[in-house]
Amino acid sequence: MREAFSMPRLDEFRKRWIAFAALAGSIACCLLSGCGGAEATPITADANQADLLTTQFEKASGAGAVAVELPEPSGFATVKGRFVVDGTVSTADPLTTTGNDKAYCGVVPDDMVEVDADGNLRSVLIFLSMKIPNTYGAWIHESYQATETAVLDGPNAFDQQKCRFKRRIFAMRATQTVKILNSDTVGHNTNISGPLGVSSINPTLPGGSSADYSPGGASSAPFRIACSVHPWMGSNMISLDHPYFAVTGPTGEFEIANVPAEVELTFTLWHEKKDVFKNVTLTSDLQTDRRGRFKITLAQDEVRELPVKLPAAKFN
Incomplete structure (x- = not known):
């Protein structure tokens, strides 16, 4: 390369x-x-x-x-882990709702920071943030080829329900298509504002309808999704030109399989709460920079665990 x-x-x-x-x-x-x-x-x-x-x-x-x-990778490895918050995160007040759909929407929680009773942190994005060749076999494992142009539907779709987006951060490959769903009975518009080189879309979605979105290009960072009908609704999306990314669910866990091995990689950690991953010690030998990036080299067939603990003060 x-x-x-x-x-x-x-x-x-x-x-x-x-x-x-x-x-x-x-x-x-x-x-x-x-x-x-x-x-x-x-x-x-x-x-x-x-x-x-x-x-x-x-x-x-x-x-x-x-x-x-630059050196070529030799084989593949796995990186996995869990993000946990140490301490108590303050409960945010519900979002202020307005307009004709206020009664239908009910109380809409502020779910930007979601931490369960065990401190597990949801909606953390980890992604490979360096340019790699789009070649299967060497840099991209062949297991990812089948989903390169997949349509993300069902549980993998981007949905909105009770006047809020069901995901705070949605990650996909630039070559994929995602179904934008409206599971509400009231109308929404899903305004996806792609940065330079990434498609934008702003469809009006009556209750129970859907639309397709294809980014068509990769972004270097998440970009914003909004609903003009209900201005309190907000989410984020990233489209990447490789499959090496993950978003934590309710347990705070993630796993990225078949990552290129024996070559230095740059990953970025991101959360909607600003600066959460700025200059954070991940393990004894890994630390992020001011942009949440860290470098790591994995041995062939290695399974690297990243148990990350963050102080609650970063969220309060």
Whole structure:
């Protein structure tokens, strides 16, 4: 595998893109807001889009780029673990609901932070956050080939019920399609705002209906999902160009099987609560950086356990 490392001018390119996107977004919003009252979709100037553009710039810039040979993996391994909160997390007040569906929706809990009686933390996302070749056999285990273009339906669908999204974070491959369900009897619109290179969709879903969504591209970080009909509803999604990701369920556990072995990998930990995984000690030899990233090398056929304990103060 050959990868190009950028010269200092890439940092300047990144800064200029953020400034340009902010200016372009402001101009677009001003122009579009005056045309028939249509709602303008802003151009967002976030770091994720800048990182994606920088990556594309690196690929296109033959001059000044230095090719470096990276080692190839040898076999596969498994990484698994559990996220536990040490201490008591304060109970959040229910969300404020408004509008004609208030009676139907009832009391909507604030489930951003879900911890059970044993401290197990739900809705933690762990994903491989480095670019790898899309080749089966070497970097991607052949067991993942069957689901590369799968339609995620049934228990794997993205659903909304009692005026809240049933998942706080939804992870999928960029090549897959997910069924967006409305299990309520009232209408919703599911506004998925994909970043640069990822499709956006905003379907109106009457009660009991569904729609299909295909990202068509990978994102470097989760992006937001909202419902304009019920503004208290919120969730997040990430689409990846590989299968190496997991989201913790009620027990706080995760497992990612058949991860490339004998090569250094970069993973990212994410939770909707900001900075939860900033500079966290995972094990005696693993620590995250300020963005929740950590590097790990797994031996062939190894099963690496990551029992992660987080202080309750990070959530209170």
